[in-house]
Amino acid sequence: MNLWLELILVSLILANLHLLGSSRINACIRTVALQAVLLSVVSLLVQPHPIGLRLPLLAAASMAIKAGLLPWLLRRAVREAGVQTEVEPIVGFTTSLLLGLGLLGVALHVADRLPMADADGARFLVATALFTVLIGLLLIVGRRKAVMQTVGYLAMENGIYAFGLAFAVQEPLLVEMGVLLDVFVAVFVMGIAIHHISREFDHIDTDRLSALKD
Amino acid sequence: MIWALLLIPTLAGLAAFGLRRNGPRRALLLASAAAHLAAVVACWRDAPPPIADGWIAVDPASLLFLSITSALFLAAAVYGVGYLAQESHVAPGGEDDEELPFQNFPEAVFTGCLLLFLATMSLVAVSQHLGLMWVGVEATTLVSAPLIYFHRHHRSLEATWKYLLICSVGIALALLGNFFVAVAARSGGQTAIHLTIADLTAHADSLNPRWLQAAFLFFLVGYGTKMGLAPLHTWLPDAHSEAPSVVSALLSGALLNCAFLTILRTHGLLAAAGLADFSSDLLIGFGLLSMAVAAVFIVGQADFKRMLAYSSVEHMGILSLGIGVGGAAAFGAMLHAVNHSLTKAMLFLAAGNILALYRTKSTVRVRGVLRCSPITGVLWMAGFLAIVGSPPFGLFLSELTILKGMFDAGRPWVAAAYVTALAVVFVGMAAICLRMSYGLPPGAAPNPDEPAVRSTRREPFWAIAPIASLGALVFLLGVYVPPPLADLLHRAAVALGAN
Numbered sequence: 203m204n205l206w207l208e209l210i211l212v213s214l215i216l217a218n219l220h221l222l223g224s225s226r227i228n229a230c231i232r233t234v235a236l237q238a239v240l241l242s243v244v245s246l247l248v249q250p251h252p253i254g255l256r257l258p259l260l261a262a263a264s265m266a267i268k269a270g271l272l273p274w275l276l277r278r279a280v281r282e283a284g285v286q287t288e289v290e291p292i293v294g295f296t297t298s299l300l301l302g303l304g305l306l307g308v309a310l311h312v313a314d315r316l317p318m319a320d321a322d323g324a325r326f327l328v329a330t331a332l333f334t335v336l337i338g339l340l341l342i343v344g345r346r347k348a349v350m351q352t353v354g355y356l357a358m359e360n361g362i363y364a365f366g367l368a369f370a371v372q373e374p375l376l377v378e379m380g381v382l383l384d385v386f387v388a389v390f391v392m393g394i395a396i397h398h399i400s401r402e403f404d405h406i407d408t409d410r411l412s413a414l415k416d
Numbered sequence: 417m418i419w420a421l422l423l424i425p426t427l428a429g430l431a432a433f434g435l436r437r438n439g440p441r442r443a444l445l446l447a448s449a450a451a452h453l454a455a456v457v458a459c460w461r462d463a464p465p466p467i468a469d470g471w472i473a474v475d476p477a478s479l480l481f482l483s484i485t486s487a488l489f490l491a492a493a494v495y496g497v498g499y500l501a502q503e504s505h506v507a508p509g510g511e512d513d514e515e516l517p518f519q520n521f522p523e524a525v526f527t528g529c530l531l532l533f534l535a536t537m538s539l540v541a542v543s544q545h546l547g548l549m550w551v552g553v554e555a556t557t558l559v560s561a562p563l564i565y566f567h568r569h570h571r572s573l574e575a576t577w578k579y580l581l582i583c584s585v586g587i588a589l590a591l592l593g594n595f596f597v598a599v600a601a602r603s604g605g606q607t608a609i610h611l612t613i614a615d616l617t618a619h620a621d622s623l624n625p626r627w628l629q630a631a632f633l634f635f636l637v638g639y640g641t642k643m644g645l646a647p648l649h650t651w652l653p654d655a656h657s658e659a660p661s662v663v664s665a666l667l668s669g670a671l672l673n674c675a676f677l678t679i680l681r682t683h684g685l686l687a688a689a690g691l692a693d694f695s696s697d698l699l700i701g702f703g704l705l706s707m708a709v710a711a712v713f714i715v716g717q718a719d720f721k722r723m724l725a726y727s728s729v730e731h732m733g734i735l736s737l738g739i740g741v742g743g744a745a746a747f748g749a750m751l752h753a754v755n756h757s758l759t760k761a762m763l764f765l766a767a768g769n770i771l772a773l774y775r776t777k778s779t780v781r782v783r784g785v786l787r788c789s790p791i792t793g794v795l796w797m798a799g800f801l802a803i804v805g806s807p808p809f810g811l812f813l814s815e816l817t818i819l820k821g822m823f824d825a826g827r828p829w830v831a832a833a834y835v836t837a838l839a840v841v842f843v844g845m846a847a848i849c850l851r852m853s854y855g856l857p858p859g860a861a862p863n864p865d866e867p868a869v870r871s872t873r874r875e876p877f878w879a880i881a882p883i884a885s886l887g888a889l890v891f892l893l894g895v896y897v898p899p900p901l902a903d904l905l906h907r908a909a910v911a912l913g914a915n
Contacts, residue, residue, distance in 0.1 A: 316626070316627070316630065335592070339585070342581065342585060348577065351581055355581065355584055355585060355588070358585065358588055359588055362588055362589075362591050362592045362595070365592065365595050366591070366594075366595040366598075369595060369598060369599045369602065378547075381547070381550070381551060381591065383551075384551055384554040384555060384558070387555075387558050388554070388557075388558060388580075388584050391558055391561055391562075391580060392580060392581070392584075395561070395565075395573070395576060395577055395580060398565070398568075398573055399573060399577065408577065411570075411573075411574040411577060411578070412574075413570065413571050413574060414571060414574055414575060414578075414653075414654040414657070414658070416653070416713055416717075416722070
């Protein structure tokens with residue numbers, strides 16, 4: 203495991219914690235974009251074999267969509283909805299951070315137990331990817347604004363996709379592109395929904411979406 | 417032929433976005449539904465060759481679920497065209513308790529999404545590649561979200577948001593499952609295995625069992641969310657109750673089945689790798705939990721569309737249970753999937769008629785459907801009898817087959833829990849449905865506070881024929897399962913790992 207890889211993995215963990223601790227929506231969107239870039243780079247670094255042209259291309263496409271297009275869409279949704287840029291947590295920032303540290307432990311533990319044929323670097327990537335997925339889930343349940351839930355979804359998707367780039371390389375381009383397309387459309391549709399929510403309720407707090415229950 | 421299955425609805429759907437006039441667009445909806453069904457029938461007559469390197473092929477399970485989807489879609493299209501024509505006349509604020517002013521979604525977008533919904537469901541049914549299947553399932557979520565938001569008001573928006581978020585998150589977890597299967601193939605030493613069902617099954621021995629088990633967990637949680645297995649079903653009652661009845665019928669009858677098919681395929685994979693015990697126990701556990709949760713929420717339910725939605729959760733639990741138990745129960749589960757789809761679509765469409773008549777989803781305020789609207793009332797009662805598993809309808813047969821399979825497999829406790837849940841649901845639904853059907857309609861009662869029902873109105877052909885034909889099919893399947901269908905069900909159950 204070389205120095206670069208270590209550096210990036212540490213910054214990823216810090217980025218995840220930043221997502222939990224930050225109170226500004228725009229900062230969170232930027233962090234998720236950064237996370238997508240870093241994870242793509244890591245997944246290239248951990249490849250044990252020399253990589254061909256296909257994988258860098260895929261990583262580049264994923265970066266373009268997840269670090270360029272989607273953050274732009276989300277920022278636009280925030281601007282158009284005219285919402286305040288505070289995050290408004292359900293689970294407080296300190297509690298979120300503590301939970302996040304706990305999740306880091308869980309991710310390391312799980313990654314340790316999964317049998318891996320590959321080197322140490324891969325093991326740490328698995329841990330980081332899982333950690334990112336868990337952070338995404340925490341954001342989805344622990345944040346009030348629809349935009350932040352979408353950010354959580356993106357973080358989760360970043361983690362999963364990094365895992366895929368690193369280990370599922372023999373899968374053809376078509377499927378990977380299909381996955382990227384789906385994610386793109388998902389965020390797009392969520393963006394539209396956010397727009398409607400803001401128009402219907404004058405805010406995008408999902409905890410007011412509570413008319414339907416038993 | 418397979419291309420036709422996918423391309424007809426896709427192209428028609430795209431065209432529908434562009435068509436400005438209502439008449440041609442509705443004709444297009446009907447025509448493509450009929451053409452799709454014709455293509456499926458052609459697949460019954462002779463099996464089409466696989467395309468795209470075997471990634472897309474029609475095997476028995478595909479054919480079964482394609483047929484259900486296509487038949488339901490035709491029924492829903494006929495109903496939907498009439499519904500859309502009526503909706504465009506009714507003043508805004510039509511069918512809601514709170515009489516909120518709202519506008520409908522543009523009809524072109526609705527029709528287009530409906531057709532694309534058919535295309536994506538067909539893709540899920542015919543894909544033999546785990547990755548492609550994932551893309552298909554996620555696509556069904558995305559194209560059906562606008563359908564749920566057809567009535568633009570805050571309740572349907574809430575339902576749409578929950579549906580989008582919960583299902584997207586669930587399906588993202590299933591993607592992780594896909595990658596785990598890839599890792600299982602790689603750490604088993606095989607580098608050249610593609611994620612096609614055939615390839616994976618052929619090399620099942622060399623897959624790493626630990627990763628495969630982890631993968632199944634993620635598949636079950638991910639696709640189980642979409643299928644509506646408890647405790648991941650929370651989106652389902654909201655989406656089904658707030659969507660227009662046509663869409664609810666398709667969601668419940670066709671979409672949940674597609675998700676079920678994906679779980680079936682992964683279960684088949686584990687069975688091929690000799691891990692059937694692991695996946696069976698999980699399926700049985702989730703199945704029983706779903707039935708229990710549904711039973712609790714059905715009793716005393718205040719909204720009849722939510723009641724139907726919970727009944728879907730219950731029946732998805734039965735399917736999962738049947739597959740988990742295996743043997744005769746697996747065959748029963750296949751038959752049950754067919755029966756449940758037809759019956760549930762019938763009930764949702766009938767619920768749409770009741771909703772249009774009474775303008776409320778409250779089970780308390782709807783009374784005397786049989787008197788107000790005799791044909792709908794009779795169909796509603798027939799649907800109720802069918803869904804709770806009374807003879808002579810098809811569900812009686814399939815539920816009994818599953819019960820028999822449980823005793824064959826030596827699981828009397830599972831059988832006891834199953835029968836208990838069925839009994840509770842029977843009582844809960846009977847209390848609600850009987851009260852709705854009998855009695856005096858609100859307008860006829862001497863109580864002036866009750867809202868008057870728009871007098872007994874003529875029941876149009878489009879609102880009756882689809883429901884009646886679905887009902888006739890369920891009845892037919894109860895007394896006679898045609899040999900080709902029985903053969904197909906059997907082959908599908910065997911191919912998916914039921915021994």
